[in-house]
Amino acid sequence: MSDNDSMIFKVASEPYEFEQIHELNYQTFVDEIPQHQQNEKQKLVDKFHKENTYVICLRDREVLGMIALRDKRPLSMDDKLENLESYLPPFKTILEYRLLAVKKQHRNTAIFTGIMKKSFDLAIKGGYDIAIISGTTRQARLYRHLGFKPFGPLVGKQDALYQPMYIDVAGAIELKKSSQILKPKKGSEMERLLFNYLPGPVSIAEGVMEANSAEPNSHRSQQFMDHFNELRNVLCERVNAQGGQIMMGSGTLANDVVAAQLSVLPGRGLVLVNGEFGNRLLDQAIRAGLDFDVIQVDEGKTFSREMLEEKISQNENLAWIWTVHCETSTGVLNDIEMLRKLCNGHGLKLCLDGISSIGSCDVDLQDVYLATAVSGKGIGSLPGLAIVFCREDVESGDRQLPCYFDLAYYEARQGVPFTISSNAIYALNAAVSNSDWQTRFANVKQWSEELRSEIEETGLSILAEEQCRAPHVTTIVLPDSISSLEMGKLLEDEGILTSYRSEYLIDKNHIQICFMGECQKPPRLITYFLREIMGQALAKDSTAKIGAA
Numbered sequence: 150m151s152d153n154d155s156m157i158f159k160v161a162s163e164p165y166e167f168e169q170i171h172e173l174n175y176q177t178f179v180d181e182i183p184q185h186q187q188n189e190k191q192k193l194v195d196k197f198h199k200e201n202t203y204v205i206c207l208r209d210r211e212v213l214g215m216i217a218l219r220d221k222r223p224l225s226m227d228d229k230l231e232n233l234e235s236y237l238p239p240f241k242t243i244l245e246y247r248l249l250a251v252k253k254q255h256r257n258t259a260i261f262t263g264i265m266k267k268s269f270d271l272a273i274k275g276g277y278d279i280a281i282i283s284g285t286t287r288q289a290r291l292y293r294h295l296g297f298k299p300f301g302p303l304v305g306k307q308d309a310l311y312q313p314m315y316i317d318v319a320g321a322i323e324l325k326k327s328s329q330i331l332k333p334k335k336g337s338e339m340e341r342l343l344f345n346y347l348p349g350p351v352s353i354a355e356g357v358m359e360a361n362s363a364e365p366n367s368h369r370s371q372q373f374m375d376h377f378n379e380l381r382n383v384l385c386e387r388v389n390a391q392g393g394q395i396m397m398g399s400g401t402l403a404n405d406v407v408a409a410q411l412s413v414l415p416g417r418g419l420v421l422v423n424g425e426f427g428n429r430l431l432d433q434a435i436r437a438g439l440d441f442d443v444i445q446v447d448e449g450k451t452f453s454r455e456m457l458e459e460k461i462s463q464n465e466n467l468a469w470i471w472t473v474h475c476e477t478s479t480g481v482l483n484d485i486e487m488l489r490k491l492c493n494g495h496g497l498k499l500c501l502d503g504i505s506s507i508g509s510c511d512v513d514l515q516d517v518y519l520a521t522a523v524s525g526k527g528i529g530s531l532p533g534l535a536i537v538f539c540r541e542d543v544e545s546g547d548r549q550l551p552c553y554f555d556l557a558y559y560e561a562r563q564g565v566p567f568t569i570s571s572n573a574i575y576a577l578n579a580a581v582s583n584s585d586w587q588t589r590f591a592n593v594k595q596w597s598e599e600l601r602s603e604i605e606e607t608g609l610s611i612l613a614e615e616q617c618r619a620p621h622v623t624t625i626v627l628p629d630s631i632s633s634l635e636m637g638k639l640l641e642d643e644g645i646l647t648s649y650r651s652e653y654l655i656d657k658n659h660i661q662i663c664f665m666g667e668c669q670k671p672p673r674l675i676t677y678f679l680r681e682i683m684g685q686a687l688a689k690d691s692t693a694k695i696g697a698a
Contacts, residue, residue, distance in 0.1 A: 157207045157355075158206055158207075159205060159207060165210065166203075166207070171193055172191065173212060174195060174248060174250065175192050179191075184306075197217070197221075197247075200219050201219050201248075202218040204216050206264055214250060214261070214264050216268055218247075218272075219247065220243065220275075220277070224243070224245040225245060225283075226245060229305075230304065230313060236301040237300060241278055242275075242278050243277060244271075249261075249264070249282070262291075269316070269318075273669050274670060277318050279316070279318060281314065281315045282297065282314050282315075283304060283311035283312070284297065284311060284312050285310075285312075286303070286312055298317075299312050299314050344645045345668065346645065346647050346661075346662045346671065347647070348477055348648055351525060351526055352667045352668055352669070353531060354529035354583050355579070356579035356582070357530050358576075361573070363575060368565055368570075368571060373571050376578060377569075377574055378563070380574060384522075384581065385538065388507060388512050388513065389513045390520065391539070391540050391541045392540070393537060395534055395536050395577075396553070396559070396569070397573070402535045403536060404429075404521055405437070405554065406535070406537050406553075406554050407521060407537065408436070408437035408439060409554035410519060410550075411519075412438065412439060413549055416467060417441055417442065418434070418440065418470065419442050419443075419444060419467055419497075420434050420470075421443075421473075422444070422445040423448065423483070424473070424476035424478040424481065426477055426502065427473050427476060442464065444460055448478070449614055449624075451614070452472075452483065452484075457470075458491070461497075468498060469497055470491075470500065471502075472501060473502040474501045474505075475503075475619045478653055478654075479624050480619050481614075481618070481619060485501070485512070485517075489515070498518035498519075499518055500519040500520065501514070507522040507527055507536075508665070508666075509589075509620075509664065510594075518543070519537060519538070520538040522535075524573065524576070526666065527665045529580045530577045533573045534574070534577055552566065592670070596670055597618075597621065597623060600676070604676060610626045611623060611625065611626070612624040621665060623662045625660050625662070626657075633649050633655065633659055636649065636682060637660055639682075640678060645675060647661060647663075648661035
């Protein structure tokens with residue numbers, strides 16, 4: 150592995166990282182560039198430290214480079230240039246990059262561009278219109294290559310001059326006044342930008358690819374087992390589950406494990422269906438030979454307690470309920486709290502397909518008998534690992550089940566009875582460790598509300614009823630005059646990836662926008678295209694009616 154391969158670009162979060170940031174700040178802006186007074190501690194704490202977000206280059210716990218991001222006015226640039234707005238194109242939100250510093254012995258293009266790329270990603274995810282920086286005149290060419298444009302006069306001292314520069318973050322996703330798409334500068338980071346709103350593969354979390362490409366470890370080694378068990382504990386804590394098992398496989402395999410576990414329980418079950426993935430559970434229940442009834446409601450709707458109470462009262466032999474938590478095909482989020490209370494009240498075991506919800510929205514698995522998740526989708530790692538959360542009272546297969554489907558068999562062997570990829574486990578651990586789920590959930594909820602409001606203003610409708618909409622999946626119902634395939638391809642050509650190729654979406658002429666993994670704030674181009682295509686379709690329809698008359 151080369152030195153560059155072992156570098157990680159991340160947001161500083163650990164105490165030792167901040168200590169090294171203060172030291173590098175001193176080395177750069179006291180010793181090398183005399184902008185501040187010397188002190189005995191040889192550390193320089195920035196005056197805006199508590200308001201800064203630091204992007205760092207880290208290797209083996211050593212901070213090699215850094216930059217600070219801050220959006221609170223007045224900015225540092227406000228003190229250097231009077232009437233800052235007069236030099237810049239119109240904007241609503243602005244982000245300033247400051248304190249760019251790389252250790253002398255490590256100064257190279259890879260660290261510089263890595264820090265700037267990560268900083269640019271944060272500007273995009275934060276929905277800023279413009280980002281500004283005081284770029285050293287010695288690196289002006291490199292800044293321009295990344296898409297920065299100079300503005301205003303030089304600032305600083307004679308021996309340390311800086312050129313104020315800005316990058317138009319919104320320029321990659323907004324429109325010129327002529328209604329033509331503003332193309333990013335050729336060769337810049339923005340030109341290669343993709344907005345990923347797929348249900349999978351999702352945009353992965355920081356550190357996932359590095360962990361996945363590391364040298365494999367034996368799944369029997371103590372080092373691996375320590376990491377594995379720590380990861381299991383963290384995952385269970387995130388969703389309030391008593392236990393959980395991780396295995397190689399897909400979400401379908403995880404749900405087959407649930408079906409197998411239900412097969413050893415006495416009594417009948419109840420499968421709830423309100424979309425494509427509920428139908429898949431129904432199929433898996435049939436294939437597993439389970440004894441059950443079905444409750445089915447129309448797509449876009451959820452289940453009422455009264456409906457379920459009535460069904461339960463008709464069958465005293467019911468033992469379990471199995472349903473999808475987030476019905477991804479429609480964007481409906483079924484009510485866990487209602488189902489939990491219902492099952493507790495009737496002594497039923499609640500089982501959930503949480504594949505599209507865990508990691509994407511707040512999920513509490515208290516009292517849930519079995520629930521499934523995967524390493525990809527909401528959690529933001531690579532596909533390949535199936536997760537089954539379980540209560541401590543989960544029934545043993547007692548050799549009635551294949552070993553791979555028997556959760557008690559896993560538990561008896563410390564969770565690793567079979568070969569499992571250390572790379573996949575470390576990648577999943579990176580996704581979990583480097584993601585702030587609560588911040589993600591809050592952002593996703595806000596983005597979805599804003600997006601849905603804009604979509605409905607175009608005259609289009611959202612499939613899911615308002616009271617049961619998932620915070621992270623929006624299914625848009627297109628009229629017959631607009632092809633979901635054509636709309637999806639149009640957005641894809643502009644770097645906006647939406648879900649539209651699945652057979653069930655094509656059949657119903659639906660298109661989906663999913664906020665899963667390390668997603669970004671949606672660009673207004675989505676609703677722009679929807680509005681434009683809707684207008685064209687309505688105009689054609691009106692012309693056709695006039696001709697027919």
